[in-house]
Amino acid sequence: MIVEMNEDKQNTIVFQEIYGSTPLKKDYFRKSDGQLSVVDRSPKYTSVSQFFRSVFLPQGYPESVSDDYVTYQIWDTVQAFASSITGTMAAQAMLKGVGVGDQTATVLAATMTWLLKDGTGMLGRIVFAWIQGTNLDCDAKRWRLFADILNDFAIFLEILAPNFPRQYFTPIVCVAGVCKSVVGVAGGATRAALTQHQARRNNMADVSAKDGSQETLVNLAALICNLVLVPMVTGHQFVIWMLYLVFTAIHLYANYSAVTSVVMETLNQARLHILLQSYFKSAEIPSIRRVNKQEPVIFAIKRKIAIRLGSSLSDVCKKMHDLDVLESIYRHGRYMLALNTYKNCVYIVLHDDSTVTDQIQSLVQAEVLEYVANNLHDRQNLSIEMQEIAAGMMEDNIHKILQVSYKVAAMAPALLHQVELQGWDTQRALLGADEWRAHWDFTHGLGGKKDF
Template sequence: MAPIKLNRSSTSHQDSRILVRETLRISANLASAPPSLPTTAHNHPPLAPPHSPNFSVLEDQFLHSSFRLICCEEIDGRRWQYVAERDAPGLPLKNNSIRALSLQSPQPPVDQLMSFVRSYVVPEGFPDSVTPSYVPYMTWRALKHFFGGAMGVFTTQTLLSSVGVSRNTATPGAVAINWILKDGAGRVGKMLFARQGRKFDYDLKQLRFAGDLLMELGAGVELVTAAVPHLFLPLACAANVAKNVAAVTSTSTRTPIYKAFAKGENIGDVTAKGECVGNIADLLGTGLSIMISKRNPSLVTTFALLSCGYVMSSYREVKSVVLHTLNRARFSVAVDSFLKTGRVPSLQEGNMQENILSFPWLKDKPVVLGSRFKDAFQDPHAYLAIEPLFEKERYMVTYNPSKGKVYALLKDQAKSDDILKAAFHAHVLLHFITSSNSAQPLSQRQQEYGHSDLMPMSKDLESHITESCKMVTTTYGIFKSEAAEQGWTMSDSLLNPGRARLLQC
């Protein structure tokens, strides 16, 4: 509401009364609770609540008191009145006499405490400023940091004991050198792993969970130093390398996750509050662990319990993230659902069905995008037979029975949409072959091919590829349209295609 401007010059008594009446009516609409107006040093009567229906009384109090209402203000639902003081009614207002009067009753101490806590742990404008998945993510993140902080106490105690701090057998210089070498090895591991940075974009969830598993592995190796203190340096170096690599993974995946939660230009606020929640939980876990460690609990049992809590919280934390982009895993979920049900899953469904344990370094994926020619074809006749089918396309799709995989080869003219179409076509062909093979009895497949663990090639592979071409022509546009309606962002860069391209001979 725009402030009400009052003329400081003298006005008639009737004009003042009209001005006060209108001011009070506006104040009555804004006020939600009666204000506790102060009295002056001259013992002037307090101002009546602006929402009182007796406006004539209020007019007289404003006109015959030492206060004059200037304007009203609202901030986040809380309202104030600004009044100015004068020596007596009818006299000019004093300089620098504006006072703010709250229209709210004082908050209870509990509400004040909760408001203070919220200012540190949730973004401004919460919950409207973030997506619904923010709360479950931060809950599991806090729990993970709680277990991580608790575990850090035991691992630090173990390392200090193993290096010889609590003994008289090690000199301070030797202890310092071992500790510096341990930290130095960790920094080297962090630098070497940083070259994998591009993978943090398209396999974000998988690498985030893998990093947390690596963090637990490093903590376990640190605890082993208690059993073999003479191997402190190599074990501590290996553990620190693992933990620093995990730290790189956590740092690299943090921004894309927080970006998915921010509804506006508030990613900095979301990041700051998220890190604050993690630090608070870490401190609580550390404090609890210090109290537990004084009772000398079983190191193995304590580590097992804390480690299980940490891994479970990490898994649930990653699963709760809802991303709008289609990487390999979510693209596969979306296409499979589209081929089986005719609809593209929603953002929530697609993210929940994504396989978090499908790590990027595993080579058993059934679809290879942007593969080399020698991996896709061993028989020249297989290539020559399907080449005319893809004459107008900027890619080729085939199936290699010896490896049990579908290969999508990209031509040198392939653009972003061609790569997406090739990936879609590869999943369609995989769907045809899987459906055909599942219709055959297992005994027949084993008799014909002798491999139960590999997907056998259909006797009419060329027919399957022809059918897939027809289906892709009619359904690819529908798939893209439905994916966009569900809120998915389709980008070829997150599919991580290989760099091989076919050139025209």
């Protein structure tokens, strides 16, 4: 709410008031007896539109959310509607499969099937969260799309299952239950990550609540459609499968459009890779929108050299000679990067005092190696330092490769300043580092005097 006071004493309007960016407006007049008179200048239609706006949109919209909010929510609404339709057909198939309408079916058999389905789903939820929990933050867009693809596969299994004998029906629905439990973890976690991105006034709870209201409204609309569709398609398998294919295609396209519309300002390894490879090629920082457009949302970034950020020291130091090489290069650093040419993998050991900037610098060095490896046989466009790295790769001279690439990576702080000017948030990077941290002080020997 914004209030302005008119300083012209001759003017009868002493206050003007507006409600955020909405057309709601009030004028306050001074009467001759000193009282204030209020005149509502709001358009007549706003009472209804403002009601729906307050019910389904976060307070302060559009300033309180990210610029991609509307586009994402539109596609999210479409996918939720399509998923509700196919989900109802799957529920009908499941009820038929457990024996609803079959006089030979027993309550015990149906109950056991349902319990096994729920039990395997619970185990799947725990295992998936254990294995992939950290990656859900780092690659929220990719895992969001993965969850929806897996949900469609689970629905496919549930519709298909009643066509099999009882001994096969239960294992199939258990697999579907595991898939849906994974969908619950991946979908819920990534939705929270995207909501955090959209909330621009520390209003994550409000954005999440209004998103839930929007989805509930969509589900109500889908419920009405299902009340019409279900009696028409019951017993007609061909029609059910045709509707499944149509709405699944809509569901997948809407989800792909939704995640690709998201423009995130934080850096993860995929976006940092795209940004740096473009910078090395053109010496220009690409825009946030361009990098997000190029970010893959189905498959992971393809690399010639894999990166293991937050590795254990045992992964890189098998003998004292390895440690001597690292000491000579990273004596004053807050990370140590080692290259394994046999596995085509970079291992990055982080100091326990390392910051986000140190982690980004280590990844800059890794991306320098990646860029040189991709241009190893086309060196005319490489800088002098990168040509030295290329020569080291041809000679299999690890010391030379690491020493020169570390000098190139020293540009990271200056580069980060340019990146911040483009609007990137470099203070909250989602780089997916593992938890190993080491302490070293090469002036006193590895580890110094610090105890963990």
